[in-house]
């Protein structure tokens with residue numbers, strides 16, 4: 001049994017939450033730059049250039065990349081041989097609150113969906129915990145903006161819909177999202193599980209680096225088909241048309257009920273922020 | 280094909296508005312005001328209740344945005360656009376108050392295109408996610424209404440070469456390729 005004090009989690013989460021809002025994976029800028037080179041539509045090309053420029057400015061001048069610094073979603077993979085000493089959930093929320101206040105990040109979390117009073121701490125955050133073999137603790141911190149999250153959808157398809165039904169649904173969601181979700185987007189698709197599990201799959205799929213290949217043969221194939229079809233939709237950067245509507249599609253599948261084919265599509269904008277901590 | 284790039288100073292007169300076409304890339308210089316969901320809701324409620332508004336909306340260019348907090352109350356934090364369609368429901372009242380134009384991101388309802396055409400209230404699209412870059416275009420800011428709303432308060436911004444795209448022009452054109460001409 002390995003003991004990890006909750007105070008250490010607090011420290012690491014605070015540091016990573018701060019960083020996540022100013023720096024994103026280099027692969028995103030590289031992909032946007034590649035998009036600039038290939039784009040023939042002058043407006044869309046200009047928009048992609050501006051996006052690359054913005055990421056650089058955020059980094060150099062320490063300004064949050066996007067003003068929607070999101071609601072913070074945290075994925076935890078807790079090793080079965082790990083014992084966490086202390087009040088982890090409280091400490092994580094404290095870390096997020098302090099990171100947001102100290103770095104002048106926007107507090108966008110409300111107390112209640114109808115009452116709608118800002119908590120002015122950007123907490124509570126949304127925490128997903130999973131137990132895995134081993135004695136490590138992995139924490140991924142994802143500030144997620146509402147522009148792209150609001151464009152996400154879930155559908156319980158009948159099994160007879162098959163692959164075609166899945167593809168049609170994903171394309172519909174992307175088309176409907178259009179410029180509202182700040183494309184070029186990354187599209188997370190969760191297939192299987194049940195109602196809530198498919199949504200979690202779709203978000204977990206987005207944690208993968210944009211250029212990796214899925215080791216699930218079916219997911220891998222579907223990612224390629226979907227990316228090609230999405231990029232033929234002419235959504236383009238900010239909806240102005242063009243070749244790059246999505247930078248990547250990430251699919252995650254899981255076992256499901258004989259009568260179900262749940263499909264969740266989680267849209268991620270080009271400001272794809274996540275930071276990982278491994279203890 | 281070259282990208283038409285224009286420099287404009289706010290507020291615009293009708294002559295200048297007539298020269299703007301959907302998909303023109305323009306740099307805005309002048310005064311704009313932030314207002315998003317909560318501020319719109321309050322303004323429209325006040326209009327409906329015939330209360331006195333905290334600021335005049337006439338010829339105001341409204342930027343749908345909720346910035347990150349300013350560190351010195353003068354310079355803006357990160358300040359990119361929010362999705363505009365959420366403000367469509369308030370557009371009729373705002374047009375009746377003769378606002379100058381709106382700035383946001385994404386497609387909007389037909390009423391907004393009609394208002395652009397009939398009332399000459401243009402919709403400009405700002406580039407989403409460009410919070411850091413837009414922050415540098417804001418030369419000064421101050422809160423002018425609803426400070427209790429925090430990021431959703433109304434801020435007056437003096438902007439210089441603030442990059443946007445003409446979204447809906449007065450000729451019924453849209454910047455989005457699959458929108459048909461009105």
Ligand code: SF4
Nearest residue numbers: 066145147182269408
């Ligand atoms: S969708 Fe993403 S890039 Fe666009 S405003 Fe929201 S968080 Fe920022």
